[in-house]
Amino acid sequence: MLIAHPCDVRYLTGFTGSNAALILPNSSELRKGARAPRSVKPVLFTDGRYIQQAKQETKHAGVIIAQGPVLREACAWMVIHGMRRCAFDGEHTTVATLDMLRRWIPGKQRRSFFQAVPALVAGLRERKDAEEITRLRAAAQLGCALFEDLLTRIESGKREVEVAAHLEFAARTAGAEGMSFETIVASGARSALPHGHATGQRLPRRGFVVLDFGVMFQGYCSDMTRTVHLGRATMAERDAYFAVLEAQMAAIAAVKPGVSCGEVDEAARGVLRRAKLADFFTHSTGHGVGLEIHEGPRIAARQLQQLEPGMVITIEPGVYLPGRFGVRIEDMVLVTRSEPEILTPATKAWIEL
């Protein structure tokens, strides 16, 4: 199997470089009489920028520094070692890359050599081990600390980008490697944009501010959303906030091993339906989070996949009333054998600044 998606390579070997191809050989695939590799140990190909780093970081694989494109060298290695076919991750391989890979396999084998398989490593990555949970917990805790500090910086007249810049500066200063996605600061009518990246708009005297952000810490992503209000709120705004909060808590309460992702989504959606707000909840309830900000499982309507202990997911219902306002509340939640553990315990109480 050929693995080139950097997060998958990192997950399997520890190597954090941006350019790598990992081959996981299967001895039974070797052609009889072919010059077999001394062992069936995985081989990692990377380029000259990573000579030292690859040696320091890589576990469970031999390292070969490629002179040309890593994928070309990986193909040459497979041909030399008599491999007859190779599985690749169809979800992260472009048509152009597959075309290139095929050109590097000689002769008749070319057509049938590469076979797409479902994202096997992505499946493994859904259940986090103890070390990963420790890192995710630390990332989430850093996010919470940043939010508390940020509350003292939010005031009408300040621009959204200033709020985001303060948050990001504080994150880096506190040890984050970076943000896990582009920070969302969406204020006033812009709060009705589910992905309202921070702009030059000034925070209003009255209205919501949706803050959705995450940090990268030791390779792992955090993700949380809080919605605060500037000035006095209307009844409609308060009602929407508490409906979203109730929906969010209902979905968290539904998180248990064996429960389907669709059932968790429905727990949130049902609350908003009763509040006559379900039409304004226009996205899914959550997603897995780990080395990447969005990974499996998908917490969405009709998803039959069942939750398992060790999964870390977000629960983030929201409602968005176009031209008026929006509210979203998001936590990271660890699925355990018993009660779910909220990794982002920052306050969700109504906050009026």
Ligand code: ZN
């Ligand atoms: Zn988020």
Ligand code: ZN
């Ligand atoms: Zn999220």
